[in-house]
Amino acid sequence: MDGSAIKRALSMMNERGSGEGAGYVAYGAYPEYEDCYALHVFFDNIHETKRTLEAMLEQWGHIVHDERIRTYDQPNLRTVHIPWRYFFKPYAGLMAHSTSPEDDIVSQIVMKINTAHTGALIYSSGKNVGVFKAAGWPEEVADFYRIEDYEGYIWLAHNRYPTNTPGWWGGAHPFNLLDWSVVHNGEITSYGTNRRYIESYGYICTMFTDTEVVAYLMDHLVRKQNLDADLAVRALAPPFWDDIDRMPEKEQDLNRALRLAYGPAMMNGPFAIVVANHEMMVGFTDRIKLRPLVVGEHGDRLYISSEEAAIRAMDPNVERISMPPAGKPIIGRVAR
Amino acid sequence: MTIGSLPLRYKISIDRERCMECERCIDNCSYGVFRREGDRILVDSRKCTACHRCIAMCPRDAITLEECPCDYRSHPLWTRQAREAIYNQANSGKIILSGMGNAQDYPVIFDRLVLDACQVTNPSIDPLREPMEVRTYIGKKPSRIEVMRKENGDVELATTVAPNLQAETPIMIGHMSYGAISLNAQLSMARAVAETGTFMGTGEGGLHSRLYPYQEHMIVQVASGRFGVDIDYLERGSAIEIKIGQGAKPGIGGHLPGEKVCMDVSCTRMIPLGSDAISPAPHHDIYSIEDLAQLVRSLKEATEWKKPVFVKIAAVHNAAAIAAGIARSSADAIVIDGFRGGTGAAPRVFRDHVGIPIEAAVASVDAKLRSQGIRNEVSLIASGGIRESADVAKAIALGADAVYIGTAALVAMGCRVCGSCYRNLCPWGIATQEERLVQRLDPEVASHQVANLIKAWTLELAELMGAAGINSIESLRGNRDRLRGYMLDESLMSVLDVKQVGA
Ligand code: SF4
Ligand code: SF4
Numbered sequence: 030m031d032g033s034a035i036k037r038a039l040s041m042m043n044e045r046g047s048g049e050g051a052g053y054v055a056y057g058a059y060p061e062y063e064d065c066y067a068l069h070v071f072f073d074n075i076h077e078t079k080r081t082l083e084a085m086l087e088q089w090g091h092i093v094h095d096e097r098i099r100t101y102d103q104p105n106l107r108t109v110h111i112p113w114r115y116f117f118k119p120y121a122g123l124m125a126h127s128t129s130p131e132d133d134i135v136s137q138i139v140m141k142i143n144t145a146h147t148g149a150l151i152y153s154s155g156k157n158v159g160v161f162k163a164a165g166w167p168e169e170v171a172d173f174y175r176i177e178d179y180e181g182y183i184w185l186a187h188n189r190y191p192t193n194t195p196g197w198w199g200g201a202h203p204f205n206l207l208d209w210s211v212v213h214n215g216e217i218t219s220y221g222t223n224r225r226y227i228e229s230y231g232y233i234c235t236m237f238t239d240t241e242v243v244a245y246l247m248d249h250l251v252r253k254q255n256l257d258a259d260l261a262v263r264a265l266a267p268p269f270w271d272d273i274d275r276m277p278e279k280e281q282d283l284n285r286a287l288r289l290a291y292g293p294a295m296m297n298g299p300f301a302i303v304v305a306n307h308e309m310m311v312g313f314t315d316r317i318k319l320r321p322l323v324v325g326e327h328g329d330r331l332y333i334s335s336e337e338a339a340i341r342a343m344d345p346n347v348e349r350i351s352m353p354p355a356g357k358p359i360i361g362r363v364a365r
Numbered sequence: 366m367t368i369g370s371l372p373l374r375y376k377i378s379i380d381r382e383r384c385m386e387c388e389r390c391i392d393n394c395s396y397g398v399f400r401r402e403g404d405r406i407l408v409d410s411r412k413c414t415a416c417h418r419c420i421a422m423c424p425r426d427a428i429t430l431e432e433c434p435c436d437y438r439s440h441p442l443w444t445r446q447a448r449e450a451i452y453n454q455a456n457s458g459k460i461i462l463s464g465m466g467n468a469q470d471y472p473v474i475f476d477r478l479v480l481d482a483c484q485v486t487n488p489s490i491d492p493l494r495e496p497m498e499v500r501t502y503i504g505k506k507p508s509r510i511e512v513m514r515k516e517n518g519d520v521e522l523a524t525t526v527a528p529n530l531q532a533e534t535p536i537m538i539g540h541m542s543y544g545a546i547s548l549n550a551q552l553s554m555a556r557a558v559a560e561t562g563t564f565m566g567t568g569e570g571g572l573h574s575r576l577y578p579y580q581e582h583m584i585v586q587v588a589s590g591r592f593g594v595d596i597d598y599l600e601r602g603s604a605i606e607i608k609i610g611q612g613a614k615p616g617i618g619g620h621l622p623g624e625k626v627c628m629d630v631s632c633t634r635m636i637p638l639g640s641d642a643i644s645p646a647p648h649h650d651i652y653s654i655e656d657l658a659q660l661v662r663s664l665k666e667a668t669e670w671k672k673p674v675f676v677k678i679a680a681v682h683n684a685a686a687i688a689a690g691i692a693r694s695s696a697d698a699i700v701i702d703g704f705r706g707g708t709g710a711a712p713r714v715f716r717d718h719v720g721i722p723i724e725a726a727v728a729s730v731d732a733k734l735r736s737q738g739i740r741n742e743v744s745l746i747a748s749g750g751i752r753e754s755a756d757v758a759k760a761i762a763l764g765a766d767a768v769y770i771g772t773a774a775l776v777a778m779g780c781r782v783c784g785s786c787y788r789n790l791c792p793w794g795i796a797t798q799e800e801r802l803v804q805r806l807d808p809e810v811a812s813h814q815v816a817n818l819i820k821a822w823t824l825e826l827a828e829l830m831g832a833a834g835i836n837s838i839e840s841l842r843g844n845r846d847r848l849r850g851y852m853l854d855e856s857l858m859s860v861l862d863v864k865q866v867g868a
Binding site: 271288289 | 483486487488490495496498500502506507508509510511512514519520521522524526529735736737738740741762833834835836837839840841842843844845846847
């Protein structure tokens with residue numbers, strides 16, 4: 030499907046934003062380059078930093094194609110960055126000791142560029158996926174990129190009411206690292222713990238906002254720790270000890286071990302989060318559901334939103350609407 | 366020329382109008398301050414230690430105590446303490462002993478850290494209405510989890526998880542041995558930890574048979590003197606702690622004066638009656654880190670790998686590197702004892718001048734273990750100068766899993782922090798083996814007081830967490846973003862990795 034429906038859905042929820050940040054991510058956006066990492070970069074200007082970034086990319090791999098991301102001026106959207114995209118193939122041999130060398134090379138480049146603060150920010154780095162975001166109202170951002178020109182089989186979108194970093198393009202959601210993208214409503218009160226945990230594994234939080242840590246946690250738990258996505262989500266929003274104590278023994282063992290091993294990854298505070306990768310989309314809330322989350326189903330389509338109105342805007346004939354209990358992950362896998 | 370007598374430290378006065386000559390003060394003062402002559406109660410203030418027993422027991426509120434009623438000529442450098450230590454040593458030629466924790470006027474870092482609370486952007490959580498988890502597991506955590514997917518889709522755990530202690534609160538009671546304190550004091554605390562679902566240490570004095578009913582809540586200690594250690598002792602404990610050092614006196618051993626070694630203490634410690642119990646400064650089978658790893662493993666072998674083994678060190682300059690070494694052994698938890706930790710008896714010069722504060726030690730140990738990616742695999746227990754629930758919250762936010770309290774538990778039983786524990790005359794029946802004094806401490810009553818303290822602090826901790834929008838203790842642990850430094854200097858804030866207020 031193209032991006033017009035999700036643009037419509039997002040604009041139903043303008044109440045939830047302040048016109049200072051919105052964004053979209055489409056899985057399946059670049060079928061012609063599906064073997065390449067699609068790197069989306071915000072350049073402050075293209076004279077200084079572009080060459081540094083390209084030198085680094087050439088050092089670690091090969092740029093198959095690059096171009097300026099097409100944008101269309103909007104009256105109220107001030108263009109502060111130049112969005113660029115690279116289709117990039119890393120040389121796996123350069124990181125021989127790793128079990129996922131290509132991913133490691135790309136994530137290392139992302140961390141290096143984003144911490145150097147040289148006027149370049151890589152905000153999207155997965156294969157066949159693209160993030161489109163800016164500071165503005167949802168419709169403006171959509172029109173700025175002509176989001177309806179992109180096709181995707183999983184879409185996430187977000188409308189922001191910033192408190193931490195107003196107006197900064199990098200601060201708009203979705204956040205992405207490699208295959209993972211995240212949109213998030215809420216505030217993570219455990220951020221300090223989560224950040225210190227994830228940074229001890231070489232991730233570096235650079236976006237001055239708590240959401241990016243979710244993308245890193247998912248990447249770490251799934252790619253590095255080999256957990257299935259449902260278990261990874263359970264590590265992030267685990268059952269209460271009282272509930273675990275009442276489970277049958279085997280289940281107790283598993284859940285207790287998950288909390289013991291991944292306690293520092295557990296997220297606290299009010300949140301509703303949707304994460305996605307190329308094969309699934311997972312929505313979940315904090316353990317006492319301090320943020321809303323509504324689920325809609327229609328055939329093999331799954332919708333997850335903060336509001337039912339947004340789902341109905343996309344699909345007036347939606348078959349089933351439900352509200353999942355706190356902490357319970359809603360997992361939609363891509364049908365093959 | 367003699368030095369003569371020093372000015373009084375405390376002056377006791379009795380209000381004659383109020384006194385009814387009941388003699389309770391005479392009975393209660395174990396130091397012999399009071400006596401009766403004719404129809405008057407007379408006072409020898411020089412013997413007073415400010416233990417407040419008389420004041421607490423006088424039915425007429427007739428007794429007042431004044432500290433330092435006659436001072437020296439004031440001088441910023443030559444303080445009273447400095448001068449008196451010299452008089453004392455000029456007379457004795459000896460090391461000065463003292464009790465309780467560091468008495469030097471160092472700034473307390475805890476008091477310069479403030480906690481956070483939620484406003485608007487996220488709701489605070491009300492612990493009376495929502496679940497609030499303070500349960501803490503102490504022990505080795507798996508570095509990763511392997512699972513098996515069964516055919517029916519069920520998932521089962523494939524990783525074996527090492528035994529952990531399950532504490533219902535992150536507040537535990539540290540090691541105070543039978544010998545240093547009375548059996549009634551130990552019994553009171555043992556009942557309290559059993560009631561509140563937490564744990565206490567036995568100290569290095571063995572485990573008295575009357576504590577057996579509470580052994581599931583006791584952590585047995587193996588110190589350099591090996592007092593009271595045999596296989597039965599190791600097997601009774603829920604965990605075993607190797608004591609390398611103690612915050613009140615890093616680098617030196619322990620000394621239990623012979624007066625405190627009564628029949629029962631001698632049996633429990635397995636040493637002769639009335640003999641001084643002196644534990645050597647180092648463990649003579651541990652001269653390096655690999656020796657420690659070996660002892661950890663030996664203790665585990667002896668107890669069939671069923672019990673967590675802790676290693677306790679004093680907070681010294683290099684604590685972070687030492688802790689990283691310990692974390693690489695099979696040890697399950699590291700206890701860091703800060704320089705404010707209490708003690709029955711320590712040389713004053715050590716108590717006041719050796720070691721570093723627990724706040725800085727926890728922060729640097731936590732940071733070091735994180736930088737090596739092994740922080741979550743061992744538990745970190747902070748001790749030494751925890752006075753209230755806010756200190757607990759701050760220690761956890763700096764990176765501790767749990768805390769040991771010591772002095773606070775004694776204070777809950779009546780201790781007035783008079784610092785004369787090594788004299789075997791504790792009028793509160795705590796730091797003494799004198800039967801008539803020990804009788805004063807009723808375990809029935811004192812255990813409730815200690816349990817109340819643990820419960821009250823746990824409730825306050827839950828409230829603090831709720832206000833910060835956190836409903837599980839894991840999310841407070843190492844969450845230094847929720848702390849701010851107030852009037853701390855920049856270099857210390859960088860060690861603690863906290864921002865200043867307003868930032
Ligand atoms: S306890 Fe109080 S009232 Fe009784 S003799 Fe002593 S000072 Fe007097
Ligand atoms: S335990 Fe007894 S002797 Fe020691 S400080 Fe407390 S009251 Fe004084």
